Amino acid sequence: MSNSQLPPLASDGVLAVTGSSIIDAPRDKVWSILMDFKSYKEWNSFVREQNITDASKQILPEQNPIEGKYLTIGVNLPPTMDKPGLFGTGSAFVTITVVDKENYRAAWKTAGMPGFLLRTERWQSLTVDETTGKTRYDTIEVFNGIFAYLVKIFVGSKLSLGFQAMADDLKKRAEQN
Numbered sequence: 001m002s003n004s005q006l007p008p009l010a011s012d013g014v015l016a017v018t019g020s021s022i023i024d025a026p027r028d029k030v031w032s033i034l035m036d037f038k039s040y041k042e043w044n045s046f047v048r049e050q051n052i053t054d055a056s057k058q059i060l061p062e063q064n065p066i067e068g069k070y071l072t073i074g075v076n077l078p079p080t081m082d083k084p085g086l087f088g089t090g091s092a093f094v095t096i097t098v099v100d101k102e103n104y105r106a107a108w109k110t111a112g113m114p115g116f117l118l119r120t121e122r123w124q125s126l127t128v129d130e131t132t133g134k135t136r137y138d139t140i141e142v143f144n145g146i147f148a149y150l151v152k153i154f155v156g157s158k159l160s161l162g163f164q165a166m167a168d169d170l171k172k173r174a175e176q177n
Contacts, residue, residue: 005098007107007123013142015152019163023135025174027126030135031104033173034124035065043173045081046162048089049074055111057093065099070111077158079165090155094120118147135174137167 010016023030033039037050051059053070060069073092076084098107104126110119122141129136141163143151151159 005100007125007140008121008142010140010142013144014148015143015156015159016140017143017156017159017163018138018140019160019165019167020136020138021167021171022129022132023137023171023174025135027104027128027135030126030137030170030174031101033170034126034137035099035106037065037071038063044166044169045079046075046166046169047073048076052096065096065106067096067099069096070094071096071108075162077155077162079162079169092120094122097121098123116145118143118145118151120144120148137170139163139167 008016010018033043037052040047040050050071050073052063052065053059053072055070057070057072059072065071071092071094073094075090075092077088077090080088092110093112094108095111096106096108098105100106105123106125107121107123109121120141120143122139124137124139127136127138128134141159
């Protein structure tokens with residue numbers, strides 16, 4: 001993964017997971033929902049918990065996303081607002097690498113693990129369709145390293161469902177109020 005401030009290509013990884021939605025809401029509104037990690041448990045069936053932490057995974061009082069801070073992420077696999085079944089959860093520990101409010105982009109990458117074992121890079125972006133004025137949400141995560149093959153085999157399809165569920169849930173949340 002590079003430090004180019006550009007999202008990785010799907011072809012750059014062992015596994016790439018994507019999701020997208022067209023949202024009938026202003027980009028600023030969608031961005032504020034996307035960056036309000038504390039509210040995820042109210043609307044996001046995939047990412048049920050996302051907290052800004054220090055390097056030792058202690059939750060920080062300040063929850064504004066800032067480059068260089070860490071995130072602990074808890075997910076439901078497959079996505080559900082209900083309690084997941086046995087082996088129905090997953091987690092990640094990442095470093096925030098980009099918070100670009102001007103261009104409505106955010107990214108993070110794996111933290112706390114040697115890159116040869118697992119390297120991930122996730123990007124989320126919001127763009128405006130010039131014709132309709134609607135907001136497009138796109139996300140991609142590219143996985144590399146030895147463990148990426150295991151992720152692909154054992155949870156790749158569930159991650160794909162989760163990424164699209166988050167895109168759909170974000171759309172629903174932004175359009176409802």
